[in-house]
Amino acid sequence: MKMLLFAVLALPCLAAAQTAPPPLPLDPKIERLRDAALKDDLAYDITEGLTTEIGQRLAGTEAEARARTWAVARLKGLGFSNVHIETFDMPVWVRGEERAEIVAPFPQKLVIAALGNSGATPAAGLTGEVVAFDNVADLEAAPDARVRGKIVFVSHGMKPTQDGSSYGVFGAARRQGPSIASTKGAAAIVIRSIGTDYHRNPHTGVQAWAEGVRPIPAGALSLPDADQLQRILKRGRPVTMRLVLTPRNIGKRQSGNVIAEVPGRDRNAGIVLVGGHLDSWDLGTGAIDDAAGVAITTAAAKRVMQSGRPLRTIRVVWFGAEEVGLFGGLDYLAKHGAEKHAVIAESDFGADRVWKFDSKASAGAQPTVDLIARALAPLGIGKGSTSEASGSDIGPLSASGVPTFALRQDGTRYFDVHHTPDDTLDKIDPEQMRQNVAAWTAMIAIAANARVQFGPVAAAR
Amino acid sequence: MKMLLFAVLALPCLAAAQTAPPPLPLDPKIERLRDAALKDDLAYDITEGLTTEIGQRLAGTEAEARARTWAVARLKGLGFSNVHIETFDMPVWVRGEERAEIVAPFPQKLVIAALGNSGATPAAGLTGEVVAFDNVADLEAAPDARVRGKIVFVSHGMKPTQDGSSYGVFGAARRQGPSIASTKGAAAIVIRSIGTDYHRNPHTGVQAWAEGVRPIPAGALSLPDADQLQRILKRGRPVTMRLVLTPRNIGKRQSGNVIAEVPGRDRNAGIVLVGGHLDSWDLGTGAIDDAAGVAITTAAAKRVMQSGRPLRTIRVVWFGAEEVGLFGGLDYLAKHGAEKHAVIAESDFGADRVWKFDSKASAGAQPTVDLIARALAPLGIGKGSTSEASGSDIGPLSASGVPTFALRQDGTRYFDVHHTPDDTLDKIDPEQMRQNVAAWTAMIAIAANARVQFGPVAAAR
Numbered sequence: 001m002k003m004l005l006f007a008v009l010a011l012p013c014l015a016a017a018q019t020a021p022p023p024l025p026l027d028p029k030i031e032r033l034r035d036a037a038l039k040d041d042l043a044y045d046i047t048e049g050l051t052t053e054i055g056q057r058l059a060g061t062e063a064e065a066r067a068r069t070w071a072v073a074r075l076k077g078l079g080f081s082n083v084h085i086e087t088f089d090m091p092v093w094v095r096g097e098e099r100a101e102i103v104a105p106f107p108q109k110l111v112i113a114a115l116g117n118s119g120a121t122p123a124a125g126l127t128g129e130v131v132a133f134d135n136v137a138d139l140e141a142a143p144d145a146r147v148r149g150k151i152v153f154v155s156h157g158m159k160p161t162q163d164g165s166s167y168g169v170f171g172a173a174r175r176q177g178p179s180i181a182s183t184k185g186a187a188a189i190v191i192r193s194i195g196t197d198y199h200r201n202p203h204t205g206v207q208a209w210a211e212g213v214r215p216i217p218a219g220a221l222s223l224p225d226a227d228q229l230q231r232i233l234k235r236g237r238p239v240t241m242r243l244v245l246t247p248r249n250i251g252k253r254q255s256g257n258v259i260a261e262v263p264g265r266d267r268n269a270g271i272v273l274v275g276g277h278l279d280s281w282d283l284g285t286g287a288i289d290d291a292a293g294v295a296i297t298t299a300a301a302k303r304v305m306q307s308g309r310p311l312r313t314i315r316v317v318w319f320g321a322e323e324v325g326l327f328g329g330l331d332y333l334a335k336h337g338a339e340k341h342a343v344i345a346e347s348d349f350g351a352d353r354v355w356k357f358d359s360k361a362s363a364g365a366q367p368t369v370d371l372i373a374r375a376l377a378p379l380g381i382g383k384g385s386t387s388e389a390s391g392s393d394i395g396p397l398s399a400s401g402v403p404t405f406a407l408r409q410d411g412t413r414y415f416d417v418h419h420t421p422d423d424t425l426d427k428i429d430p431e432q433m434r435q436n437v438a439a440w441t442a443m444i445a446i447a448a449n450a451r452v453q454f455g456p457v458a459a460a461r
Numbered sequence: 462m463k464m465l466l467f468a469v470l471a472l473p474c475l476a477a478a479q480t481a482p483p484p485l486p487l488d489p490k491i492e493r494l495r496d497a498a499l500k501d502d503l504a505y506d507i508t509e510g511l512t513t514e515i516g517q518r519l520a521g522t523e524a525e526a527r528a529r530t531w532a533v534a535r536l537k538g539l540g541f542s543n544v545h546i547e548t549f550d551m552p553v554w555v556r557g558e559e560r561a562e563i564v565a566p567f568p569q570k571l572v573i574a575a576l577g578n579s580g581a582t583p584a585a586g587l588t589g590e591v592v593a594f595d596n597v598a599d600l601e602a603a604p605d606a607r608v609r610g611k612i613v614f615v616s617h618g619m620k621p622t623q624d625g626s627s628y629g630v631f632g633a634a635r636r637q638g639p640s641i642a643s644t645k646g647a648a649a650i651v652i653r654s655i656g657t658d659y660h661r662n663p664h665t666g667v668q669a670w671a672e673g674v675r676p677i678p679a680g681a682l683s684l685p686d687a688d689q690l691q692r693i694l695k696r697g698r699p700v701t702m703r704l705v706l707t708p709r710n711i712g713k714r715q716s717g718n719v720i721a722e723v724p725g726r727d728r729n730a731g732i733v734l735v736g737g738h739l740d741s742w743d744l745g746t747g748a749i750d751d752a753a754g755v756a757i758t759t760a761a762a763k764r765v766m767q768s769g770r771p772l773r774t775i776r777v778v779w780f781g782a783e784e785v786g787l788f789g790g791l792d793y794l795a796k797h798g799a800e801k802h803a804v805i806a807e808s809d810f811g812a813d814r815v816w817k818f819d820s821k822a823s824a825g826a827q828p829t830v831d832l833i834a835r836a837l838a839p840l841g842i843g844k845g846s847t848s849e850a851s852g853s854d855i856g857p858l859s860a861s862g863v864p865t866f867a868l869r870q871d872g873t874r875y876f877d878v879h880h881t882p883d884d885t886l887d888k889i890d891p892e893q894m895r896q897n898v899a900a901w902t903a904m905i906a907i908a909a910n911a912r913v914q915f916g917p918v919a920a921a922r
Contacts, residue, residue, distance in 0.1 A: 052692045055569030063568075107524075108516030108746075111882060199660045200745070200882035224885040228746070231513045231886075284661070285569075285689070421572060421661040424685040425692075 024371040029307070030445050034375060037303050037438035044430045046074065046295035047351070051285040051425045058282040059321035060092035060253035067278050071258040071294070071318050078302050080260035080316065087256035088331040090321050093117050095282055096246030100190065100219065103127060103240040106232055110225040112190065113283065114245045115174055116206035116324055119215030121188065125244040126151075126217060128187045132233050136172045140180050148185035151241050152177070153192075153233075155226055160196045163356075164349060164411035167418075170194055171205075178218040179210035188217040188243055192226035197416035200224055204281055205419045206324050217245040255279070255320040257328045260298075262305040264313035264448065270342030272448045273315045274301060274440065277322035277348060277393055284423030288414065292428060292436075293347035294318045300440030310448035312342055319393040322348070323419075329393035337397060343447050343454040344398060345405040346391030347440070349414060351433040356384035356408040357443075361454040365403070368450045372405075375442040379435055384408065403454035405447065407439050485832040490768070491906050495836060498764050498899035505891045507535065507756035508812070512746040512886045519743040520782035521553035521714035528739050532719040532755070532779050539763050541721035541777065548717035549792040551782050554578050556743055557707030561651065561680065564588060564701040567693055571686040573651065574744065575706045576635055577667035577785055580676030582649065586705040587612075587678060589648045593694050597633045601641050609646035612702050613638070614653075616691060621657045624817075625810060625872035628879075631655055632666075639679040640671035649678040649704055653687035658877035661685055665742055666880045667785050678706040716740070716781040718789045721759075723766040725774035725909065731803030733909045734776045735762060735901065738783035738809060738854055745884030749875065753889060753897075754808035755779045761901030771909035773803055780854040783809070784880075790854035798858060804908050804915045805859060806866040807852030808901070810875060812894040817845035817869040818904075822915040826864070829911045833866075836903040840896055845869065864915035866908065868900050 050057075050070065057067040068085050075083045093116060100112035128151040133139040135156050139147070154177045158170035173191045181189040193203035202220040209215050221229065233239055258278060264271075276293020280286020294316075301316045319328035343361070357376050359369050366386065373383035389406035390398045398404040410432075417423045447454070511518075511531065518528040529546050536544045554577060561573040589612040594600040596617050600608070615638045619631035634652045642650040654664035663681040670676050682690065694700055719739060725732075737754020741747020755777075762777045780789035804822065818837050820830050827847065834844035850867035851859045859865040871893075878884045908915070 048692070052689060053567045053696075055567065055689075106514045106516065198883075198885075198887045200662060200885070201660065224883070224887050227887060228513060228516075228885070231509070235514075422659075422685070424659075424661070424689070426659045426685055426688060 021367055024367050026371060026374055030375055030442055033303060033307050033445055034438045034442040037300065037441040038434050040299060040303065040434060040437055041430065042302060043295040043299035043433050043437045044428065046298060047287055047291040047428055048425055049074065050291045051287045055285045056282045057278060057280045057286055059279040059324045059327065060090055060255045064255060064279050064320060068256055068258050068320070071278060075258065075260040075298070079305065081263050083260040085256045085258055086331065086335060087254050088327060089252045090255050090327040092250050092253040093324070094248055094250055096120065096248060097244050098219065099244040100221065101242050102232060103242050105235065105237045105239065110229065111200045111202060111222045112219040113202035113204045114247045115178065115204060115218045115220055117208060117215065118218040118245055118247050120246050120248065121217045121243050123246060125242050126188055127240060127242045130233065130239040130241050136177050136180065139177065142184070144184045147181065149187050151243065152181040152186045152189040153229060154189065155192045155230060158194060158196060160412045160415060162410055162412050163408065164414060167194065167415060174205050174220065175207050178207050178216065179213045182213045182216045186216060190219050190221055193220040193223055195223060195415050195418065195420065198223055199422060201420040201422050203419045204283055208325070217243055219243065219245055255327060257320050257332055258318040260316045262301055262310060262314040264310050266311055269312040270340040271313050271315045272342055272444060273317060273344040273394065274444060275317035275319060275346055277328065278318040279321050279323055281323050281419045283419065283421040285425065286423055287425045288350040288423050288427050289418055290348045292351035292433065296347045296351065296433065296436045296440055299437045300444050303441045304445045304448060307445065312448045314444060314448050322393050326393060326395065329396050332393070333396045337400065341397065341402045343403040343405055344394045345407065346394045347407065348392050349409040349411055351428050351436055352410040352413065353432045353435050354379065354381050354407045354439045355410050356382050358384040358389040358406040358408055359386050360389040360457050361403045362456055365452050365454045368446065368452045372443050372446050375446060376439055379439050381439055399460040401457055401459035403457050405443060407443065409436065482828055485828050487832060487835055491836055491903055494764060494768050494906055495899045495903040498761065498902040499895050501760060501764065501895060501898055502891065503763060504756040504760035504894050504898045505889065507759060508748055508752040508889055509886055510535065511752045512748045516746045517743045518739060518741045518747055520740040520785045520788065521551055521716045525716060525740050525781060529717055529719050532739060536719065536721040536759070540766065542724050543722040546717045546719050547792065547796060548715050549788060550713045551716050551786070551788040553711050553714040554785070555709055555711055557581065557709060558705050559680065560705040561682065562703050563693060564703050566696065566698045566700065571690065572661045572663060572683045573680040574663035574665045575708045576639065576665060576679045576681055578669060578676065579679040579706055579708050581707045581709065582678045582704050584707060586703050587649055588701060588703045591694065591700040591702050597638050597641065600638065603645070605645045608642065610648050612704065613642040613647045613650040614690060615650065616653045616687060619655060619657060621873045621876060623871055623873050624869065625875060628655065628876060635666050635681065636668050639668050639677065640674045643674045643677045647677060651680050651682055654681040654684055656684060656876050656879060656881065659684055660883060662881040662883050664880045665744055678704055680704065680706055716788060718781050718793055719779040721777045723762055723771060723775040725771050727772050730773040731801040732774050732776045733803055733905060734778060734805040734855065735905060736778035736780060736807055738789065739779040740782050740784055742784050742880050744880065744882040746886065747884055748886045749811035749884050749888050750879055751809045753812035753894065757808045757812065757894065757897045757901055760898045761905050764902045765906045765909060768906065773909045775905060775909050783854050787854060787856065790857050793854070794857045798861065802858065802863045804864040804866055805855045806868065806904070807855045808868065809853050810870040810872055812889050812897055813871040813874065814893045814896050815840065815842050815868045815900045816871050817843050819845040819850040819867040819869055820847050821850040821918050822864045823917055826913050826915045829907065829913045833904050833907050836907060837900055840900050842900055860921040862918055862920035864918050866904060868904065870897065
């Protein structure tokens with residue numbers, strides 16, 4: 001829509017129209033490849049297999065190791081080349097018992113889940129008065145004396161957004177809240193889950209303790225429980241809560257990235273890297289986060305592979321240990337950062353419809369970016385930013401100045417189930433997933449065959 | 462709509478038209494009372510209070526006792542007369558630990574909740590092979606040898622229905638499944654939850670062991686977990702499950718009904734009994750089941766009380782111990798069955814819109830039934846059956862031949878949260894709840910003041 005408007009407005013300006021380069025031709029083969037992918041259920045099949053035969057795949061656990069073995073067998077079976085695992089060690093935190101209850105004034109149980117790297121309560125639990133804040137800024141502004149020895153409760157009002165940007169804003173309660181609370185001497189912190197649903201399934205997620213900060217128990221209440229606590233607090237009487245959270249750090253364990261390739265004709269043309277992450281949080285089966293991502297990108301790469309040997313090597317990476325600290329992405333950067341990557345892209349936002357194509361590429365690559373946008377438009381995908389595109393595992397590589405594409409998925413319902421026990425296969429809409437595969441197929445096919453340099457792009461400061 | 466059609470068809474038939482009694486006049490005061498109730502949030506307020514200040518109210522527990530104290534204070538505060546508790550003793554079963562996992566071929570945890578009166582596994586758990594059946598009839602037809610020593614899994618395909626009738630059909634898996642499985646020598650039984658949602662919150666519910674049947678562990682998997690188990694079973698390899706369910710029978714404890722009245726002018730005119738049940742299952746806060754029911758009927762009775770002293774006494778009953786075996790209804794029958802009840806009605810199906818008015822009353826009362834139907838029509842409520850109407854706690858009294866009314870609520874989303882941790886305040890739609898209060902207000906106002914005998918009706922055989 002934006003492009004069309006621009007074209008209409010530009011019509012009277014002949015000089016400008018004359019200097020614009022002619023659009024690149026869209027190969028009908030790409031269109032056929034894209035449209036054939038709309039009937040392909042390989043991505044759903046991979047998602048079904050991984051979530052059923054493995055289930056949860058917490059990074060560094062035996063389940064994630066089984067998932068790597070599963071992935072290798074699947075990728076080899078699909079005909080990919082150079083399928084292998086690259087292992088690395090990372091610290092592992094595992095969930096223990098999790099209970100929360102209001103002791104007074106209205107005794108009742110609440111549903112809680114520990115946040116990643118949460119400290120532990122004594123086995124018998126920890127009891128304290130609740131002190132509530134509407135947001136992290138209010139917590140930060142509070143005098144230490146108000147917080148010391150208390151159980152901090154941070155609420156907030158995250159609402160669904162299509163682009164998922166509310167996660168960035170409201171996620172601060174999870175990411176920074178625990179360290180701020182601990183610094184102020186809090187005994188523990190519970191937050192309203194960073195989520196948008198109304199089910200009694202808390203949203204876990206990682207948080208890292210700021211340098212020198214003592215870990216304290218840190219948990220997320222489900223949204224109905226957070227509402228309940230707020231209603232109880234509104235009665236104006238002191239509220240006492242008892243928490244039992246007994247997670248443990250079990251030391252360093254092995255995780256790994258699973259890598260597969262579609263070999264290109266020209267080793268010097270650079271790699272097109274696509275993928276998602278293989279690990280998941282431990283509560284659900286990681287269907288939308290991120291079995292869908294590895295499945296969509298793998299299914300698309302497979303379709304391009306079947307259409308003939310590409311110019312560039314397509315490398316599919318199923319990253320390990322994303323959820324708990326991007327360890328897979330960092331290991332990949334350490335091992336492969338010096339290789340020539342033509343362009344990189346990651347799928348890690350579920351399987352709902354792609355609605356926008358963002359990119360970060362050189363000025364010289366813009367005709368190819370436009371070509372991809374034209375190939376995507378029939379799928380209902382608009383051209384978005386040409387200066388910002390990233391991904392989680394590919395974030396470090398992208399920040400180092402590697403050209404990056406992003407097929408942005410609709411996040412309206414993503415945070416209903418993200419990091420909860422509810423992240424299960426039934427949340428995948430097969431039709432929307434097929435649209436994803438079609439979009440990735442078109443993008444990969446063009447990126448892997450375009451005789452253009454996508455870089456250089458500036459590294460992030 | 463049905464009435465209108467009938468009137469149109471009847472037009473040519475003058476003889477019939479002449480013999481029909483003229484409709485009773487609808488007092489504009491009733492219409493005003495009904496419409497004023499559409500702006501009344503007392504029912505929501507009661508629901509909010511009970512679910513927030515008490516939370517879950519499992520029958521026979523200390524929480525249910527606190528709920529009775531709460532109810533007495535609330536009902537007295539609202540100006541009701543003769544507010545009191547009638548206690549009774551009943552056997553109490555309490556939930557223990559609940560864990561389920563697939564041991565082989567794909568190790569992973571499943572989410573389970575014990576069914577009421579479930580037997581217990583050893584503390585360390587029970588491991589067995591899963592034998593699956595599509596429904597209870599298939600289980601019943603299976604040779605004992607196929608079931609003996611195994612963990613039975615009963616699946617089924619319950620879908621939402623507006624009238625809730627699918628609960629009757631598919632609920633057999635919960636009500637009869639455990640006794641059938643035990644009789645055939647099963648080690649345990651797990652069923653797909655009797656529900657219609659896709660969240661990892663199992664639906665509990667009562668089941669009673671058939672005479673002489675040995676209790677075995679009996680649990681419900683959430684629907685995503687039941688789907689997962691079915692997908693695993695479809696792989697065709699033997700499936701081993703481990704169950705830990707440690708509920709206990711803790712013996713007889715006290716429960717009770719809370720009763721309040723709006724005294725009528727004529728002690729001989731019979732009582733109009735309305736109500737719902739105060740107890741809830743232990744997983745959620747019992748918002749739709751059945752804080753809503755006691756709240757709606759109480760708010761409506763209060764509005765009628767405020768409009769002037771009625772002809773008949775209106776008795777509001779907040780029954781105890783409904784979920785676990787209708788103990789409150791039976792105690793009420795024992796203590797009050799001999800009193801003259803003009804008509805009885807119960808609200809126990811959530812707080813979504815009333816869509817149908819069913820009744821079971823004498824032929825002579827039909828003009829009054831029609832009058833109530835006319836008063837309800839502007840709320841979008843149609844006239845339903847004139848031969849069938851009942852309720853859970855009032856079931857025994859209704860079956861004994863007491864005239865009964867039923868305002869049927871829309872059950873399309875009721876079994877998404879019924880008997881799950883998700884039965885919380887946020888599931889109440891305040892606008893639909895107000896429509897309920899308006900409907901009950903109109904019905905009670907007419908029933909409490911109509912100079913008509915609603916009986917006799919035949920007792921159920």
